Amino acid sequence: xxEATQAVFNQSIIMSHAMNRFDIAIIxxxxxxxxxxxxxxxxxxxxxxxxxxxxxxxxxxxxxxxxGRCNLSNADAGSYKKHYYGSCELxxxxxxxxxxxxxxxxxxxxxxxxxGRIYPRCRSAASVLDALRLECAKLGVAEICNTGxxxxxxxDGFILRSExxxxxxxxxxxxxxxxxxxxxxxxGSLLDICAGLGITAAETSPALVPLKTEPALVKPLKGQRxxxxxxxxxxxxxxxxxRGEVQFTDGLISGICVFxxxxxxxxxxxxxxxxxxxxxxxxxxxxxxxxxxxRKIRKDAPAEDYLSGIFTKPMGMYLLKRAYxxxxxxxxxxxxxxxxxxxxxxxxxxxxxxxGFDRSQVTAGGITDITDRFEIASHPGMYACGEILDxxxxxxxxxxxxxxxxxxxxxxxxASDLYKRQ
Numbered sequence: 523x524x525e526a527t528q529a530v531f532n533q534s535i536i537m538s539h540a541m542n543r544f545d546i547a548i549i550x551x552x553x554x555x556x557x558x559x560x561x562x563x564x565x566x567x568x569x570x571x572x573x574x575x576x577x578x579x580x581x582x583x584x585x586x587x588x589x590g591r592c593n594l595s596n597a598d599a600g601s602y603k604k605h606y607y608g609s610c611e612l613x614x615x616x617x618x619x620x621x622x623x624x625x626x627x628x629x630x631x632x633x634x635x636x637x638g639r640i641y642p643r644c645r646s647a648a649s650v651l652d653a654l655r656l657e658c659a660k661l662g663v664a665e666i667c668n669t670g671x672x673x674x675x676x677x678d679g680f681i682l683r684s685e686x687x688x689x690x691x692x693x694x695x696x697x698x699x700x701x702x703x704x705x706x707x708x709x710g711s712l713l714d715i716c717a718g719l720g721i722t723a724a725e726t727s728p729a730l731v732p733l734k735t736e737p738a739l740v741k742p743l744k745g746q747r748x749x750x751x752x753x754x755x756x757x758x759x760x761x762x763x764x765r766g767e768v769q770f771t772d773g774l775i776s777g778i779c780v781f782x783x784x785x786x787x788x789x790x791x792x793x794x795x796x797x798x799x800x801x802x803x804x805x806x807x808x809x810x811x812x813x814x815x816x817r818k819i820r821k822d823a824p825a826e827d828y829l830s831g832i833f834t835k836p837m838g839m840y841l842l843k844r845a846y847x848x849x850x851x852x853x854x855x856x857x858x859x860x861x862x863x864x865x866x867x868x869x870x871x872x873x874x875x876x877x878g879f880d881r882s883q884v885t886a887g888g889i890t891d892i893t894d895r896f897e898i899a900s901h902p903g904m905y906a907c908g909e910i911l912d913x914x915x916x917x918x919x920x921x922x923x924x925x926x927x928x929x930x931x932x933x934x935x936x937a938s939d940l941y942k943r944q
């Protein structure tokens with residue numbers, strides 16, 4: 523096909539779908555996509571902007587964040603090298619953009635919970651989503667739902683195809699998320715389309731996800747919670763530690779402190795384990811002294827009651843069984859407290875896998891071919907933001923902060939760059 527014939531063909535596609543022609547099309551109606559739409563429209567009021575969403579409504583995943591309370595930022599989000607992973611310098615591009623200020627400009631009052639986590643004062647993710655959608659409606663952003671994009675073609679702009687429709691856009695913003703929690707909207711399909719376009723990306727894996735261990739080791743602890751200092755070990759060496767509440771379920775270990783370590787599994791696979799220090803404010807000598815004192819106090823009590831004043835009874839029983847092959851009848855008959863102290867300070871669980879993308883909060887890996895304007899370097903006029911990029915953060919509002927801020931900045935740049943192409 524000659525260049526002239528190709529140009530006529532392209533124009534015929536555009537004109538035959540005039541109702542589906544936009545200056546900026548945003549693929550994905552989650553946190554980053556909605557922020558991108560608002561920012562783009564505020565930057566260039568004349569630009570036609572559309573959000574194209576695979577699900578029946580935009581923002582479904584946002585509603586689930588923070589257990590429905592929407593931890594939308596963190597006071598320490600500017601310390602991006604401490605809290606972000608992958609291409610963490612991308613978070614550095616958003617430093618200076620204030621997510622709380624952005625939302626207060628939408629009528630959402632935000633507050634710090636005293637630990638640096640920033641929430642809407644109403645503690646309602648639904649209110650956050652309402653504010654985003656109200657602003658989109660006020661600005662005239664089109665919301666096109668129940669429409670999953672299956673193909674992107676680059677022809678004097680971008681031709682976007684779904685199963686039923688064709689869209690034309692001068693500029694495209696990729697905001698379709700990663701592969702985590704596909705039931706809430708992001709199933710990785712946009713990453714697959716990007717691969718077909720030759721856009722480079724880091725391999726994806728689940729992050730902020732429960733870790734699997736030997737089921738028999740955690741079955742007695744099902745439903746138990748414990749404050750601990752958790753250390754990820756690989757090849758017998760400590761890699762990183764986090765303090766927090768650990769939760770035990772069927773074959774899984776979870777809790778925020780575990781989630782923040784879980785990305786390390788993909789690096790070390792089955793050569794890794796978690797070691798829990800269940801009395802992190804005491805050293806081994808202090809724990810041993812505590813055990814000796816408690817043994818004297820309860821010398822005539824059943825052995826199963828030995829630790830019940832220090833831990834819950836199920837946890838105490840579990841620790842005794844992990845420490846000793848055979849449990850004596852009386853507490854006073856337990857002569858060796860050193861071995862029990864060691865078990866309490868380093869309760870080990872081999873890690874055999876993760877709970878997968880269905881249970882992960884975010885995706886590690888993603889697009890790396892990105893400029894400091896959140897534009898795809900190999901495809902001018904195409905931008906990307908949020909979880910589809912090779913970046914993720916710790917629990918505590920860091921991921922939503924990046925989603926909103928990268929979306930807003932990508933939207934602003936995409937809209938301002940329209941002038942260059944006019």
